[in-house]
Amino acid sequence: MTDTSTQRTGDFKNALLRAGLYAMLILFALYYLMPLFVMLVTSLKSLDEIRTGSLLGLPRDVDFSAWGKAWSGACTGVQCEGLRPYFWNSVLIAVPAVLISTFLGAMNGYVISQWHFKGSNMIFALLLFGCFIPFQVILLPMAIMLGKMKIAGTISGLIFVHVIYGLGFTTLFFRNYYITIPVELVKAAKVDGAGFFRIFWSIFVPLSAPIVVVTVIWQFTQIWNDFLFGVSFSQAGTQPITVALNNIVNSTTGVKEYNVDMAAAIIAALPTLLVYVVAGKYFIRGLTAGSVKG
Amino acid sequence: MEWLQRHMPKMVLAPSFFAVLLFVYGFIAWTAYVSFTRSRLLPKYEIEGVIQYERLFESPRWEVAITNLAIFGILFIGIAMILGLLLAILLDQKIRTEGALRTIYLYPMALSFIVTGTAWKWILNPGLGIEAVVKDMGWESFEFDWLTDPDMAIYTVVIAGVWQSSGFVMALFLAGLRSVDEEIIRAAMVDGVSTARIYRSIIIPSMAPIFMSALIVLSHLAIKSFDLVIALTGGGPGYATDLPATYMYAMAFSRGDLGQAASSATVMMMVVVAIIVPYLYSELRTRRD
Structure with a gap:
C-alpha cells in the first residue's frame, strides 16, 4: 500500500515538474516570438489604430497599404522609391x-x-x-x-x-x-x-x-x-x-x-x-x- | 608542364595570400601608422607621436564609449550565457517538441541587427510600446522610457542584443550537452545522484571548452557591436549609447577626424588581439598535445 502511494505521489510530482518545464519552454518561445509578432501586427494596422490600440493587439481591419508603401513608396531621405x-x-x-x-x-x-x-x-x-x-x-x-x-x-x-x-x-x-x-x-x-x-x-x-x-x-x-x-x-x-x-x-x-x-x-x-x-x-x-x- | 603541376597548389593559394596580406595585415599597419600622425580630413604621413591617443583618452565621448562597452559587454555576455545554458538544459529533458522550440529560439540569429534594432525601437517606444501595454493593464503610473533616458539607454541595447544572440549560445551548449559521455551519466543515476547534482558536478564541468568558445564569440560580438546601436538608439540620446565602433565611425565619416578614427580602431584591434590570440594559441597547443 505505502509503496504504491509513494509511487503515486512520485508520479504526481513528476507530472507537475514536466508541466512546469513545458510552461517555461513555452514562455521563452513567446519571448522570442513576441518581436516578430509585434512587427507583423503593426505592419497590418492603420496609423490611427496604432495610436489608439495596443502594441500586442491584433489589427481590427487588416490594412496592407503599409507593405505597398514600404516596398515602393517610402522615403529613404530625399528619394521616395521604397525598399x-x-x-x-x-x-x-x-x-x-x-x-x-x-x-x-x-x-x-x-x-x-x-x-x-x-x-x-x-x-x-x-x-x-x-x-x-x-x-x-x-x-x-x-x-x-x-x-x-x-x-x-x-x-x-x-x-x-x-x-x-x-x-x-x-x-x-x-x-x-x-x-x-x-x-x-x-x-x-x-x-x-x-x-x-x-x-x-x-x-x-x-x-x-x-x-x-x-x-x-x-x-x-x-x-x-x-x-x-x-x-x-x-x-x-x-x-x-x-x-x-x-x-x-x-x-x-x-x-x-x-x-x-x-x-x-x-x-x-x-x-x-x-x-x-x-x-x-x-x-x-x-x-x-x-x-x-x- | 611538370613544373606547373608541382607549383599549382601555391599558385592557387597565392591570390588569397596576397589579398589577405595587403587588405588585412597591410591595412592594419596603415591604420596603426596613421594613428601616430596628425591626420584630420586627409591622411598625413609624418609621425607625431602619441598625440591621438592622448586626445582619445582625454575625450569625454570616448570615455562614455568605453564605459558603455564595459556595461554592455558584461551584461550582454553574462545574460546571454546564463539564458543560453538554461534553455539548453531545459531542452535537454527529452522534450517532444524540441525541434520546433529550437527553431523558435534561434531564428533571431538569422536577422540583421538593423532589423532587430528597428523592432525593439518600436517595442520600447516610450509612448506607444511596452509602456502603453502595461498602462492599459491598469498600472497607470508605469513608466518605461529607457530608450530616451541617457542613463538607461545602454540597457536597451543589452535587451535587444540578448534577444538576438542567446539562442545561438543555446545551440552551442545543447551540442555540448549531447556530447557528454552517456555512460558516466547513467552510472551516476544508478548511484542515486540527483539530476541537479549530475548537471553541476559532471556535465557542466566537462563543457568548459564550449563555455570558452561561447565567451569568445560573444565578447567578439560585443566589441564589434555597431549596427544594433545605430538602429536602436543612433548612439543617442546625445552620445549616451556610443560604443567604440560607433565612435570610430563618427570620427571617420562624419567628423572628418581620421587621426581619432585610426587611434580608436587601433585600440579596438588591441582588445580583440588580447582576447583572440591566447585563445587561438591555447587551442592549437591543446590539439598538438
Missing part, C-alpha cells in the same frame, strides 16, 4: 560575392588540407586570424583603396570587399571539411596520373554538396545582413537594403509611420528568414563551425 531598388542592390551584391568567395574558399581549403607545402599552414593561420579582426581597423584604408581602384561607391566595390573579408571563413569551412578526406585518395589518384584540377573536379567537388550549402548559407546571411560595409562604402544609388531600412526608419520628414517601418523591417529580414526556415540545419552547422574550430 525595392535597394532590395535588388543587395541581391546584386550578395549573389556574386557569395559565389566567388565560396569558390575561392573551396580552392583554398583543397590546397591547405590536401596539398601541404612549406608555409601552407602559416597561410591558413593568417587567413583565419583575418576572420576575427574588428573591421573598423580596415575601414579607412579600404575607403582610400576603393577610390584608387575607381570602384568607390559602386556595387562592384561592395562585392570586392565582401569577397576579401569572407575568404577567411569560407576557407575555414572547406579546409575543415576536406581534411576528413583521406590523403591516400589523392595519392592513388596521382599515381593514376590525375592532376591537381582533375582530382579537385572529379573527387572533391562531387563530395562537397553539404559544405557548399553550409558555406553559401553562411555567406549569404552575413552579406545580406551586413550594415557596416554597406553604410561605409556605398553612395545614394548603390546602398544595400539594411542601409535603406535604417534610412527609412530614421528619416525625419513627415509623420512617423510605424506600420511602414515594420513592413520594411520584415521585407529586409524575409530572405534570410526564408533560408533559415528552409535550411535551418545547415545554418546551425555553419554557426557552430564558425565558432568551434575542428
Whole structure:
C-alpha cells in the first residue's frame, strides 16, 4: 500500500515538474516570438489604430497599404522609391560575392588540407586570424583603396570587399571539411596520373554538396545582413537594403509611420528568414563551425 | 608542364595570400601608422607621436564609449550565457517538441541587427510600446522610457542584443550537452545522484571548452557591436549609447577626424588581439598535445 502511494505521489510530482518545464519552454518561445509578432501586427494596422490600440493587439481591419508603401513608396531621405531598388542592390551584391568567395574558399581549403607545402599552414593561420579582426581597423584604408581602384561607391566595390573579408571563413569551412578526406585518395589518384584540377573536379567537388550549402548559407546571411560595409562604402544609388531600412526608419520628414517601418523591417529580414526556415540545419552547422574550430 | 603541376597548389593559394596580406595585415599597419600622425580630413604621413591617443583618452565621448562597452559587454555576455545554458538544459529533458522550440529560439540569429534594432525601437517606444501595454493593464503610473533616458539607454541595447544572440549560445551548449559521455551519466543515476547534482558536478564541468568558445564569440560580438546601436538608439540620446565602433565611425565619416578614427580602431584591434590570440594559441597547443 505505502509503496504504491509513494509511487503515486512520485508520479504526481513528476507530472507537475514536466508541466512546469513545458510552461517555461513555452514562455521563452513567446519571448522570442513576441518581436516578430509585434512587427507583423503593426505592419497590418492603420496609423490611427496604432495610436489608439495596443502594441500586442491584433489589427481590427487588416490594412496592407503599409507593405505597398514600404516596398515602393517610402522615403529613404530625399528619394521616395521604397525598399525595392535597394532590395535588388543587395541581391546584386550578395549573389556574386557569395559565389566567388565560396569558390575561392573551396580552392583554398583543397590546397591547405590536401596539398601541404612549406608555409601552407602559416597561410591558413593568417587567413583565419583575418576572420576575427574588428573591421573598423580596415575601414579607412579600404575607403582610400576603393577610390584608387575607381570602384568607390559602386556595387562592384561592395562585392570586392565582401569577397576579401569572407575568404577567411569560407576557407575555414572547406579546409575543415576536406581534411576528413583521406590523403591516400589523392595519392592513388596521382599515381593514376590525375592532376591537381582533375582530382579537385572529379573527387572533391562531387563530395562537397553539404559544405557548399553550409558555406553559401553562411555567406549569404552575413552579406545580406551586413550594415557596416554597406553604410561605409556605398553612395545614394548603390546602398544595400539594411542601409535603406535604417534610412527609412530614421528619416525625419513627415509623420512617423510605424506600420511602414515594420513592413520594411520584415521585407529586409524575409530572405534570410526564408533560408533559415528552409535550411535551418545547415545554418546551425555553419554557426557552430564558425565558432568551434575542428 | 611538370613544373606547373608541382607549383599549382601555391599558385592557387597565392591570390588569397596576397589579398589577405595587403587588405588585412597591410591595412592594419596603415591604420596603426596613421594613428601616430596628425591626420584630420586627409591622411598625413609624418609621425607625431602619441598625440591621438592622448586626445582619445582625454575625450569625454570616448570615455562614455568605453564605459558603455564595459556595461554592455558584461551584461550582454553574462545574460546571454546564463539564458543560453538554461534553455539548453531545459531542452535537454527529452522534450517532444524540441525541434520546433529550437527553431523558435534561434531564428533571431538569422536577422540583421538593423532589423532587430528597428523592432525593439518600436517595442520600447516610450509612448506607444511596452509602456502603453502595461498602462492599459491598469498600472497607470508605469513608466518605461529607457530608450530616451541617457542613463538607461545602454540597457536597451543589452535587451535587444540578448534577444538576438542567446539562442545561438543555446545551440552551442545543447551540442555540448549531447556530447557528454552517456555512460558516466547513467552510472551516476544508478548511484542515486540527483539530476541537479549530475548537471553541476559532471556535465557542466566537462563543457568548459564550449563555455570558452561561447565567451569568445560573444565578447567578439560585443566589441564589434555597431549596427544594433545605430538602429536602436543612433548612439543617442546625445552620445549616451556610443560604443567604440560607433565612435570610430563618427570620427571617420562624419567628423572628418581620421587621426581619432585610426587611434580608436587601433585600440579596438588591441582588445580583440588580447582576447583572440591566447585563445587561438591555447587551442592549437591543446590539439598538438
